[in-house]
Structures are given as structure tokens and as C-alpha cells.
Amino acid sequence: MEKIRVENVSKIFGKNVKEALALVKQEKSKTEILKETGATVGVYDTSFTVNEGEIFVIMGLSGSGKSTLVRLLNRLIEPTSGNIFIDGANISTMNKEALQKVRREQMSMVFQNFGLFPQRTLLQNTEYGLEVRGMPKAERREKAEKALENAGLLAYKDQYPNQLSGGMQQRVGLARALANDPQILLMDEAFSALDPLIRKEMQDELLELQDNVQKTIIFITHDLNEALRIGDHIALMKDGQIIQIGTGEDILTNPANDYVRSFVEDVDRSRVLTAENIMVRPISINIELDGPKVALQRMREEEVSLLIAVDRHRNLQGYITADDAREAVKQGQKDLRTYLHTDIETVAKDTLIQDVFNVIYDARTPVAVVEGKRLLGVIIRGVVIEALAKTEEVES
Amino acid sequence: MSSILDTLPKIPLAEWVDDAMKWLTTTFRTGFDFIKINGKWLMESTSDLLMAIPPVVFILLMVLLAFFASRKKLGLPTFTLVGLLLVYNQGLWPQLMDTFNLILYASILSIIIGIPTGILMAKSETAEKIIKPTLDFMQTMPAFVYLIPAVAFFGIGLVPGVFASIIFALPPTVRMTNLGIRQVPHELVEAADSYGSTGTQKLFKVELPLAKSTIMAGINQTVMLALSMVVTASMIGADGLGRNVLSALQRAQAGTGFVAGISLVILAIILDRLTQSLDRKKQ
Numbered sequence: 001m002e003k004i005r006v007e008n009v010s011k012i013f014g015k016n017v018k019e020a021l022a023l024v025k026q027e028k029s030k031t032e033i034l035k036e037t038g039a040t041v042g043v044y045d046t047s048f049t050v051n052e053g054e055i056f057v058i059m060g061l062s063g064s065g066k067s068t069l070v071r072l073l074n075r076l077i078e079p080t081s082g083n084i085f086i087d088g089a090n091i092s093t094m095n096k097e098a099l100q101k102v103r104r105e106q107m108s109m110v111f112q113n114f115g116l117f118p119q120r121t122l123l124q125n126t127e128y129g130l131e132v133r134g135m136p137k138a139e140r141r142e143k144a145e146k147a148l149e150n151a152g153l154l155a156y157k158d159q160y161p162n163q164l165s166g167g168m169q170q171r172v173g174l175a176r177a178l179a180n181d182p183q184i185l186l187m188d189e190a191f192s193a194l195d196p197l198i199r200k201e202m203q204d205e206l207l208e209l210q211d212n213v214q215k216t217i218i219f220i221t222h223d224l225n226e227a228l229r230i231g232d233h234i235a236l237m238k239d240g241q242i243i244q245i246g247t248g249e250d251i252l253t254n255p256a257n258d259y260v261r262s263f264v265e266d267v268d269r270s271r272v273l274t275a276e277n278i279m280v281r282p283i284s285i286n287i288e289l290d291g292p293k294v295a296l297q298r299m300r301e302e303e304v305s306l307l308i309a310v311d312r313h314r315n316l317q318g319y320i321t322a323d324d325a326r327e328a329v330k331q332g333q334k335d336l337r338t339y340l341h342t343d344i345e346t347v348a349k350d351t352l353i354q355d356v357f358n359v360i361y362d363a364r365t366p367v368a369v370v371e372g373k374r375l376l377g378v379i380i381r382g383v384v385i386e387a388l389a390k391t392e393e394v395e396s
Numbered sequence: 397m398s399s400i401l402d403t404l405p406k407i408p409l410a411e412w413v414d415d416a417m418k419w420l421t422t423t424f425r426t427g428f429d430f431i432k433i434n435g436k437w438l439m440e441s442t443s444d445l446l447m448a449i450p451p452v453v454f455i456l457l458m459v460l461l462a463f464f465a466s467r468k469k470l471g472l473p474t475f476t477l478v479g480l481l482l483v484y485n486q487g488l489w490p491q492l493m494d495t496f497n498l499i500l501y502a503s504i505l506s507i508i509i510g511i512p513t514g515i516l517m518a519k520s521e522t523a524e525k526i527i528k529p530t531l532d533f534m535q536t537m538p539a540f541v542y543l544i545p546a547v548a549f550f551g552i553g554l555v556p557g558v559f560a561s562i563i564f565a566l567p568p569t570v571r572m573t574n575l576g577i578r579q580v581p582h583e584l585v586e587a588a589d590s591y592g593s594t595g596t597q598k599l600f601k602v603e604l605p606l607a608k609s610t611i612m613a614g615i616n617q618t619v620m621l622a623l624s625m626v627v628t629a630s631m632i633g634a635d636g637l638g639r640n641v642l643s644a645l646q647r648a649q650a651g652t653g654f655v656a657g658i659s660l661v662i663l664a665i666i667l668d669r670l671t672q673s674l675d676r677k678k679q
Binding site: 071074076099100101102103104105107108109111112113115116117118119128129131132133180186 | 584587589590592
């Protein structure tokens with residue numbers, strides 16, 4: 001069922017709006033228009049519909065107008081022309097009170113840099129939307145706590161945002177949005193400020209959440225991989241206009257024009273991806289503290305036969321195998337350092353994936369991804385091959 | 397010596413200002429008198445009240461305040477104790493209370509006028525365009541000039557002193573309130589809007605709390621400027637330490653001048669540290 005319909009919406013920033021609109025019709029580029037009229041085209045003549053319960057991804061490079069477009073939907077930015085309907089109600093002609101009601105009850109927004117209020121605790125942040133609605137304190141507390149609990153952050157409710165990592169802050173941002181129980185979520189580059197491992201985790205959580213609650217989500221991103229991963233439909237933007245709308249499959253197989261083709265080709269994963277993008281969480285032990293029994297316990301728990309050894313500062317030391325640990329237990333040795341293997345391959349986090357491939361081809365152990373000496377993650381052979389295989393899919 | 401420049405007749409600017417002043421004084425006579433009489437009564441009552449507090453009690457209260465404001469460190473309380481005892485010892489206690497009275501009213505009124513003006517300035521570009529040059533004018537015009545309308549409107553005494561001090565001390569609070577609100581990160585303003593906050597909710601729940609530090613810095617400056625007006629205000633009959641400085645100057649008494657001056661410095665340091673710590677305390 002149709003939830004959002006956007007009809008011929010344009011946004012021109014600056015003064016000479018009419019002249020700029022005329023130039024856009026002549027298919028002049030954004031820079032040319034800026035030069036001639038001093039006006040900036042934010043979004044031009046954009047139309048699309050979003051169905052209830054889907055994740056609609058708007059993708060484009062920076063400056064393509066995607067962040068402007070999402071702000072037109074809740075009128076954080078006033079459209080110059082065009083109509084926006086939500087459940088058939090025209091947002092673009094609403095008065096202030098009606099718009100406020102829509103913002104309070106129907107759509108919530110998640111921001112790139114989280115948009116958390118630094119002077120408020122996590123709980124106070126989470127209840128903000130309910131607070132401005134005028135909900136009684138006890139009731140909004142309860143709802144906010146529920147939302148934080150779902151995000152796994154209830155224990156931190158009295159902390160302040162700057163005491164948390166980026167990933168945790170964005171979970172609060174999402175919890176704040178969900179506490180309102182909106183039908184529509186607007187997510188503006190919500191995961192772009194997070195590091196790759198956390199980002200992937202958050203994407204998974206969002207997909208899982210979507211299975212449970214079925215919101216209509218408008219998701220803005222500049223990352224094609226992210227778009228392909230989570231989007232039911234993807235709209236590709238350039239210079240304020242939507243160039244192609246379709247499923248991920250459509251866009252990869254039938255690029256609408258050369259721009260889309262070049263964009264998609266850019267996703268030659270082996271060329272674009274670096275070690276950082278494909279590394280996984282290392283299963284490690286602190287060689288200075290942990291003895292063989294701890295090591296064996298962890299191997300059982302994680303179902304692996306090898307642990308990466310680090311010191312107190314997470315500097316890479318080497319690795320320990322299950323055989324070593326068993327031997328140490330048998331000998332009654334408490335210190336594992338004598339059993340430490342140091343012949344582990346390492347790569348820097350920005351190593352390109354095809355170079356990683358060369359390293360991992362001969363390696364007997366996972367390859368450690370390091371920054372200086374610090375262990376960031378590990379790369380296992382399967383992942384590299386999978387990533388390269390995906391590349392071929394994309395290219396063919 | 398004649399020059400081409402002399403062919404222009406002199407513009408009667410001074411006369412115009414005089415006329416405007418005369419008009420203001422006669423037209424708003426009742427209003428000015430009302431402020432004068434009530435203001436005088438209010439300030440004299442406060443002065444009586446301050447004088448009724450035994451100095452020992454006042455000093456102890458200030459020391460306690462300093463102790464908690466500086467988060468239980470000993471520097472500021474010690475300074476407050478020694479400084480105020482010295483002022484008392486020099487026989488300047490009544491003058492100190494009068495000065496304190498003047499600053500108290502000048503600062504409070506500056507804050508009451510300044511913060512809303514600053515908010516208006518932050519919210520409206522037109523208001524900013526009008527208020528900014530006005531503030532520049534208020535700050536650059538020599539402070540003595542304000543004494544003239546002050547006397548015309550309110551006669552002599554503490555009330556015109558407060559009036560002149562407010563004009564001089566007001567700008568930092570206005571400017572810093574404006575700056576503080578404008579500096580709130582755009583994303584947080586958007587966040588407040590996107591959750592359907594009304595303008596008032598946004599102001600009180602997001603903008604003012606985030607601008608608090610900046611506004612407090614402005615208030616601190618306002619208090620300091622009010623203090624620096626003490627001597628000037630004494631020229632139109634405002635009682636207090638300023639009058640001692642002024643009379644020492646007129647009689648070339650270096651010693652008396654120094655003692656009154658150092659008393660002002662002591663008051664300044666105490667007020668400065670106290671207003672600064674108001675900000676730090678809650679963070």
C-alpha cells in the first residue's frame with residue numbers, strides 16, 4: 001500500500017528561483033546554474049512513491065541533494081514547489097500545527113551525527129519526542145525505558161551521550177525515534193559516521209527490526225553496498241534529480257544511463273574495498289593475563305581452534321593454537337607466552353583487497369588487520385573470496 | 397582662512413539632540429518620575445537592608461557562598477574573607493554595600509533586559525541588523541555621555557547611576573545570548589524541529605541549555621562592566637566606593653584613592669569568580 005507520494009518536488013536555494021528553474025529545464029548542470037543565477041538547485045522535479053513497510057533507499061554522492069530531499073519530506077526544508085502526500089494528506093500545504101502533529105506522531109528522524117542533546121541523559125534524550133507531545137512523565141519514562149531496553153542500552157540510561165561510543169549513540173538515536181512509535185522513519189546517513197564493523201552490525205539490526213515492527217523507512221546513504229544490502233527499492237540521485245528507481249537487482253543489471261553504469265562499475269569491490277571493510281571481530285586472548293584454561297574455554301565457546309594473542313594494549317603478539325593450550329594444561333604451565341607463535345601475517349587496515357588476497361593465499365592462519373601494532377580485526381580466507389565473488393556478480 | 401568646506405552651514409546636531417531630550421523629558425515626565433521615586437525607594441530599602449546585616453554575618457555568608465561555588469576549594473573563600481575584612485578595616489563597609497547595591501540592580505536589570513533581547517536577535521535577522529549597531533554605539537560612546545540624559549531623566553543619585561550603568565553594561569549579555577543560541581549545532585536544532593517541538597519548547601529544552609555557558613560568560617562581563625561604571629556613576633551622586641575614588645582624585649590624595657580602588661578590585665575579583673563558577677557548577 002502506498003504510504004508516501006512525492007510529486008514533482010523541487011527545492012531551489014537562493015534568490016533567482018524562477019531563472020534557475022528555467023535553466024534546469026534546459027538541462028544545465030548545477031554548477032552552470034549556480035554561476036549564472038547564484039541559485040543552488042537542491043532537488044529538482046522529483047517524484048516517487050514509497051510503499052508501506054518497505055525500506056526505500058535514496059542514494060547519491062555528496063551534493064546530489066539526497067539530504068535535502070529527506071528534509072523536504074518533514075519540511076525541515078520548505079519545498080519550492082510540488083506536493084508531498086503521506087497517507088493521502090498533503091504535507092506541503094499543511095499549517096504549522098498540523099505539521100507539528102505529523103512530526104510528533106507520524107515520522108521520526110535519525111541523524112548522521114546522531115543529533116543527541118548533550119545536556120540530556122540517554123533516557124531524557126529518548127523521551128524527547130514524547131515530552132514535546134506533552135505526555136505525562138511516568139508514561140513517557142516507561143516508553144523511553146522500553147525503547148532503550150530494546151536497544152540493549154537500559155543500563156546506560158543515566159549516562160550522557162558523550163560517554164558512549166558512536167555505535168551506541170546511534171542506537172540511542174534510533175531508540176529515540178522508535179519511542180515515538182512513528183509509522184515512518186527518516187534516516188539521514190544514519191550509519192555513515194560509524195566504523196565498518198559497527199555499521200554492518202547496525203544494518204543487520206535495522207533489518208531485524210524491520211522484520212518485527214514493519215516501519216516505512218526512508219534511508220539516505222552514499223554507499224552503494226549499504227543501499228544494496230538494506231534497500232527494498234533504491235533511488236539514485238545526481239544533481240538534485242532522481243536518475244533511476246528500482247530494486248538493487250534492477251539497478252545493477254539495467255543501469256538507466258551512463259552515470260548509473262559508472263556508479264555501479266565503481267563498485268568493483270576488489271578495487272574499492274580495503275582490509276578494513278572485510279575484517280571481522282578477532283577472537284583473541286590477553287597473553288599477559290590469560291592462561292591455557294581460559295584459552296581453551298574461549299576456543300570452545302567460540303568454536304575455533306586458534307586464538308589471536310594480544311597484550312594489555314591490544315597490540316598484536318601472535319597466536320595460540322588449541323594444541324598448544326592443551327599441551328600447556330598437561331604440563332601444568334600457567335603462562336602461555338612460551339607457546340606463542342609469532343608467524344602471523346599482518347596487513348594495514350587500508351590495504352586493498354586484492355593485495356590481501358595475495359597475502360592470505362599462503363597464510364596458514366587468519367590475517368591480522370593492524371593499525372601500527374594495534375589489532376583491529378582479522379580477515380579469514382572465506383570472506384575475501386566471497387567479496388571477490390560478489391565483485392564478479394556486479395561486473396557481469 | 398576659508399575653505400570650500402566652510403560653505404556648508406553647520407548642521408545643528410547638538411540642538412536636535414537637545415530638542416529630542418527636552419521632548420522626551422517633558423513627554424514622559426510621569427513615567428520617569430515614577431521610576432525615579434520607586435527606584436529610589438527600592439534601592440534605599442535594599443541599601444538599608446544590606447546595612448542592617450551585621451558585617452560579620454555578611455562576610456561569613458560570602459565566604460560560605462565562595463566555598464560552595466568554588467567546589468570546596470580554599471582559594472576563593474580565603475581571598476573573600478581576607479579581602480572583605482580589609483575593606484571593613486579601612487572603614488569602607490557602608491560604601492562597599494552601596495556599590496554592591498548599585499551593581500546588583502544594574503546587573504539584574506541588564507540580565508532581565510539582555511537575555512530576551514539576545515534571544516530576539518538570534519531568532520530574527522531583522523532584529524539582529526537593528527540591534528547590533530545599536531550595541532556597538534552603546535559600547536563605543538564614552539560612558540560619561542550617558543550621565544547627561546541620566547540626570548535629565550532621573551535627577552541625581554543611585555537611580556540615574558543604575559540607568560547609566562545598564563546602558564554601558566548591557567551589550568555583552570545581549571551579544572553572548574545571541575551568539576550562544578546561534579552556535580547551537582544545526583543538527584540539534586533540526587532534531588528538535590523534527591520531533592515536532594514548538595518554538596518555545598525548542599528554546600527552553602534545547603537552545604538555552606546549550607547556550608548556557610556562553611550566556612554566563614556574557615553575564616560575567618556585564619557584572620564586570622557594571623563595576624567599572626561605579627566611579628563614573630559617582631559623578632552624578634551615586635553613593636559608594638566610586639565617590640571615594642572621585643574625591644581622592646579631586647584632592648590628589650593618592651593613599652585614599654588607592655584604598656578605595658583596591659576595595660573595588662577586591663569586590664570585582666569576588667564577583668568575577670562567583671559568576672564564573674555559576675557556569676562550571678552544573679557541568
